[in-house]
Amino acid sequence: MIKAIPGWTLSGGLRGVRRCVGERSMSEFVFRTAEHAELYSKFRPSPPTELLHRIVSCASSRESLLDVGCGSGQCTELMAEHFKRVVGCDNSRAQIEQAEARRTEKKLLNVEYKLSSVGNMIFGAGSFDVITASQCVHWFDVGEFYSEAHRVLRKNGLLAMFGYCVPLPVSGVSEIDSAIETRIMRLYRSDLGPFWETDRSLIDSCYRTLRKPGRGFEPLLQELAIHQKRPTDLDGYIQYLATWSSFQKFKKKNPDADLLGELKSDLRNLLRDVRGLGSDKDINLYMDTNFFLHIYKKRDPV
Template identity: 30%
Template sequence: MAYRLFEGKDHASSYLKYRISPSDHLIQKVLDFLEKRKGGPYELAVDVGCGSGQGTVLLAKHFSSVVGTDISPAQLELALQHAKEPNVTYRQSVAEELALADSSVDLMTSMSSFHWFDRPRFLKEAHRVLKPRGCLALLNYTIEMELSYADCSSQALNDACKEFYEALKPYRSPHLGANSIELYREAYNSIPYPDKEWQECVWVKRPMPLSSYMGFVESFSSYQRLLREDPLKAARLSQDIRQKLMSIMRVTSEDTEVLVAVKYFYLLACKPDEV
């Protein structure tokens, strides 16, 4: 079965505000893989589990048409409110049953959502809709981010971050296992395409206010579950970590900018020419 999360309006708003999109470098890795296998021009890209569209829009300038799909009306409502690219559209759809023609898609992406799908069914659906030589790109990042700040102990900062992550582990979905990277590695091994690529460690560094880092972690499903089950405990945890980080940084404002390193991994696969 697929898992339905991130659907409430408050969570969707938090997702839009704090979730990061893949870097230009990562998107270029995907496009380079596609270019070497298929070559342009490209007609259609589909971003499955698109959420509020942060990653979807990054494809707009490379394709005649881009479609973002998601199961959540609240997420799609926000995507539509912020839609600016005329060639990007959004549809409500489950990941495993896409209203797309056979062999019609040049590139299918899923950015930080594949782990929630019925993975075998989704991979069969991806095979159905991809053109021969069309490509599948599954990207995600781990929750274990690393912070740095000038004139400050990175060890102390990241010990506080690890305390945050450890406190959230009991609220992590059992579906994800100890680390969602294993679900992607399993998918990589199960895809029968001979032409595929696996990369499990790409660090992307982004400056952001400390408040945005906190909001980012709080947008994860584990924190949201804690928030639903025990709002006071969630609030105390968040406030304790904020205060520890500001104390280590010797600052008084959570608007202070920190450098956040995010660890990405990805799977790329090219559908063979059909015989």
């Protein structure tokens, strides 16, 4: 669990910019660029099989699924083998174009992508059995989102919201991994803290502090610790950090700064005793990611 830094909160530093949390911010700042969409497609974590199976096992019907805030489609395409029809929607044209390219490459015939906001969806009432939202609800006006989700879900449909805390590279040596975590948390909170457009405490709390759907939905399942460890290297981890919206915003304001280069150098020095002095790709690590999942079931009347 991420440790708090006394006297500093992300929410306190963000009050002035939360005028339209989410959808407007997602398209207005960095998610609309083709470069950022490509980084998302290559380096963002995909949810583990265990998490997906939780969702699938709770669904009373597997006819249709809508993945909102789908980005470049990593989560959307994983549902293709479980549902007859899968639709991903996002309000970033660049992300949708990247998702379409992936769909074409993988020949996913039962997957389609639509440009749509979540506060005013283009889909008809009762269109889907399941709605998924991966690492995106903290961007939304949740009141509008819950209302629209209730409208487009069929009777007894599911709303599954999930995400992940800050992924950390681990070497297997506890003392070094602790030092790595401290250094990355400095980047996350101090260096990039002022550049987050949303309240990151929602992610840090595994959505426990997120406003609940309330009337129209009943809680079905909550999982707060679904761990995924996958192989990576130092270069791959740094490329993942480049997908952070806060880094993209920082880079735009500070084009000459080499924030990730400095981090890479620090991490390389920390890992020297364990992994030797090879190239960055020779420094083999595991990326440890803690996923969380909240599932709600639609109930009538609202």
